[in-house]
Amino acid sequence: MPTITDDLLRKTIRIRPNQSFKGTYGKVTLVGGNKHFGGAIIMASSAAVYSGAGLVTTVSDMANLSSLHARLPEAMIADVNDPKQVKALIQPAKVVVIGSGLGTDAHSQQILKEAFDAISPKQIVVIDGSAITLVALKHIPLPKAHLIFTPHQVEWQRLSGIKLADQGDIAKNQKARDRIGGIVVLKSHHTQIYSDKPMLQNPIGTPAQATGGMGDTLAGMVGGFCAQFSNSLYATASAVYAHSDIADHLAQNQYVVLPTQIISHIPQYMKRHEARR
Ligand SMILES: NC(=O)C1=CN([C@@H]2O[C@H](COP(=O)(O)OP(=O)(O)OC[C@H]3O[C@@H](n4cnc5c(N)ncnc54)[C@H](O)[C@@H]3O)[C@@H](O)[C@H]2O)[C@@H](O)CC1
Ligand SMILES: Nc1ncnc2c1ncn2[C@@H]1O[C@H](COP(=O)(O)OP(=O)(O)O)[C@@H](O)[C@H]1O
Ligand SMILES: [Mg+2]
Numbered sequence: 670m671p672t673i674t675d676d677l678l679r680k681t682i683r684i685r686p687n688q689s690f691k692g693t694y695g696k697v698t699l700v701g702g703n704k705h706f707g708g709a710i711i712m713a714s715s716a717a718v719y720s721g722a723g724l725v726t727t728v729s730d731m732a733n734l735s736s737l738h739a740r741l742p743e744a745m746i747a748d749v750n751d752p753k754q755v756k757a758l759i760q761p762a763k764v765v766v767i768g769s770g771l772g773t774d775a776h777s778q779q780i781l782k783e784a785f786d787a788i789s790p791k792q793i794v795v796i797d798g799s800a801i802t803l804v805a806l807k808h809i810p811l812p813k814a815h816l817i818f819t820p821h822q823v824e825w826q827r828l829s830g831i832k833l834a835d836q837g838d839i840a841k842n843q844k845a846r847d848r849i850g851g852i853v854v855l856k857s858h859h860t861q862i863y864s865d866k867p868m869l870q871n872p873i874g875t876p877a878q879a880t881g882g883m884g885d886t887l888a889g890m891v892g893g894f895c896a897q898f899s900n901s902l903y904a905t906a907s908a909v910y911a912h913s914d915i916a917d918h919l920a921q922n923q924y925v926v927l928p929t930q931i932i933s934h935i936p937q938y939m940k941r942h943e944a945r946r
Contacts (some may be wrong), residue, residue: 695896709770720893768800816851
């Protein structure tokens with residue numbers, strides 16, 4: 670079973686060419702954050718910006734407008750309750766991250782459907798949190814695109830039908846991924862990444878990461894890495910590894926590692942692990 674090492678980061682994180690501009694590094698649109706879960710979409714959006722995405726737009730409930738602007742002035746924001754804006758901001762994105770803090774009520778369901786309708790086949794779509802739950806429980810059809818699912822174990826149980834106790838069975842998980850398609854980041858204390866290639870195992874990470882918002886942060890990182898680096902599987906695996914490696918480092922001196930602390934360390938970490946000249 671292949672394990673991810675920091676070699677993969679050096680192959681994935683390219684040196685930025687001098688002749689480049691924000692457009693070179695990909696547009697990411699994030700959709701999520703209802704009135705109660707604003708923090709989730711703020712963390713995901715911050716993780717995308719701090720991972721180096723060229724242009725980040727957050728489509729969220731307007732209740733989150735001032736907190737998002739105050740914490741992350743780099744991001745643009747649009748109203749998730751305006752279907753025209755949802756469509757207009759999804760269409761030009763290279764990567765769409767959807768679901769972090771979206772919620773699962775009827776209104777969230779409507780937003781997810783509108784967002785999926787706006788997606789086109791060349792786009793990369795990171796499906797996280799509430800979006801996974803809605804797809805699984807409300808049978809919302811998936812868009813035709815390059816899909817990356819980031820379920821925790823309960824979300825994977827909902828999506829795949831595989832009970833938590835059986836999720837140690839790699840063949841079973843692989844079979845479910847083959848049925849669903851795309852890339853599946855099955856998050857746990859040792860996250861596994863399923864795709865049409867052999868499963869990639871993340872060998873690192875710490876229980877200091879077991880705190881709310883940790884997965885929202887990973888979803889934003891996956892979005893940011895996929896916006897910039899050409900191989901989506903390697904970009905995803907690199908984001909997973911970097912997320913855990915930063916956490917491991919901080920956990921040497923901390924009982925718990927906060928998602929926002931991981932976010933603030935991403936730019937320095939990426940510099941230390943970029944491709945060698
Ligand atoms: N600050 C925020 O705004 C936050 C918002 N969040 C959002 O809240 C929404 C619901 O997500 P949740 O994951 O809380 O709710 P879910 O209903 O999807 O699943 C969580 C439930 O499963 C249980 N569980 C058992 N084993 C687990 C495992 N291995 N991993 C994870 N959960 C396990 C948990 O204890 C909990 O009862 C998502 O949209 C998410 O993005 C959360 O990320 C928390 C932080
Ligand atoms: N014990 C642990 N060891 C390593 N990583 C962990 C541990 N517990 C949680 N994590 C990581 O934290 C994240 C939790 O994701 P998730 O449950 O979706 O969080 P949230 O939705 O609250 O943001 C995943 O990336 C998971 O791998
Ligand atoms: Mg989550």
